[in-house]
Amino acid sequence: MDYSQLGTLEHCLDEFTRRTLDGVVIRQVYSPEYMQEISSRIERHEPPFYIFPNMATAAEARKNKHLYGITLVAAGRDLNEYFRVAAGFRSHCHELFQDGADYEERMRQIFSVLGGGRAVVLPRNPDGQDYMPATVRILPAGAAIDLHCDNNLSHHPTYAHLKTVCDVGNQLSFFLTLNAPGGGGELVVYERRWSDRDDVGNEYVVSKDASMVEDSEWIALKPQPGDLILFAGGRIYHRVAPTEGNRPRYTLGGFLANAHEGKSLYYWS
Ligand SMILES: O=C(O)CCC(=O)C(=O)O
Incomplete structure (x- = not known):
């Protein structure tokens, strides 16, 4: 679907809930030219986002996969680092998109x-601190993200409040290329769906054994710069294939779920 036809996707989150829809790709949420500009800022580490894992320089981090920002499951259990990084990430992300449509505003508009x-809001912890709105995933040449299914993340102790x-x-995943x-x-x-029986001892694991999907059908999606993918990553096993060539892969996104109060949608990373 093209971004200009967004109206035709009204209420499509209900279809995710009914499990009659697994994913949508919304094309050209931003222009490819603007994404090129944003990517060169990411490359230059401008603004100076927090890098996880912590490295002395962005150039050093480039050798392996890393994040700008930090995810809940990467953060320490007390979440002090997470909420501190979240505040800085938000202002850096506003700065990153300062001469275009603000990223968070655009995501909120689309999800609404x-x-x-429905209102689309960033959840807060009991101390009034905002969760991370998104993270940037940076995959240099040869890097990949192994098989996983995001419902498994909620076994991590840092998910206790969320x-x-x-x-x-029933969380969804969203990523802007x-x-x-x-x-x-x-x-x-993959066709293979999550079951809580997959998570031995209700434990969070960084990557699932590839043998889980060896008989499963699959499709490979390659959204282009400016395309937003929203899919049922909570229940669908997925992975990112190793990148090839010199151009790194950058995606910016996180997760989306219905608030228990019944009126809002929450997003976080
Ligand atoms: O970057 C992507 O396209 C997906 C990343 C992903 O699945 C994840 O980080 O959970």
């Missing part, structure tokens, strides 16, 4: 249409 007009405010068991690699880097989504 898809949610039939679980009390929204339905993390900023830069696509020359080859590889496809998002591979």
Whole structure:
């Protein structure tokens, strides 16, 4: 679907809930030219986003996959670092998109249409601190993201509060492609669905054993710069294939779920 036809996707989040829809790609949420500009800022580490894992320089971090910002499951258990980084990330992200449509505002606008007009808000912890709105995933040549299914994330101790405010068991994943690699880097989504029996001892694991999907059908998606993918990453096993060539893969996104209070949608990373 093209961004200009967003209205036709009104209420489509209900279809995700009914499980009659697994994913949508919304094309040209931003222009490819603007994504090229954003990607060169990311490359130059401007603004100076927090890098995870912590490295002395962005150039050093470039050798391996890393994040700008930090995810809940990467953060320390007390979440002090997470909420501190979240505040800085938000202002850096506003700065990153300062001469175009603000990223958070655009995501909220899209999700509100898809949610039939529901409010789209960033959850807060009991101390009033905002969660991370998104993170940038940076995959240099040869890097990949192994098989996983995001419902598994909620076993991580850092999800304790979030679980009390929204339905993390049915979370969706959203990713805006900023830069696509020359080859590889496809998002591979499998027919294989999550079951809580997959999570031995209700434990969070960084990557699932590839044998889980060896008999499963799959499709490989390669959104282009400016395209936004929203899919049921909570229940669909997926991975990112190794990137090829010199161009790194940059995506910016996080997760979306219904708030337990029944009126809002929450997003976080
Ligand atoms: O970057 C992407 O396209 C997907 C990343 C992903 O699946 C994740 O980080 O959970």
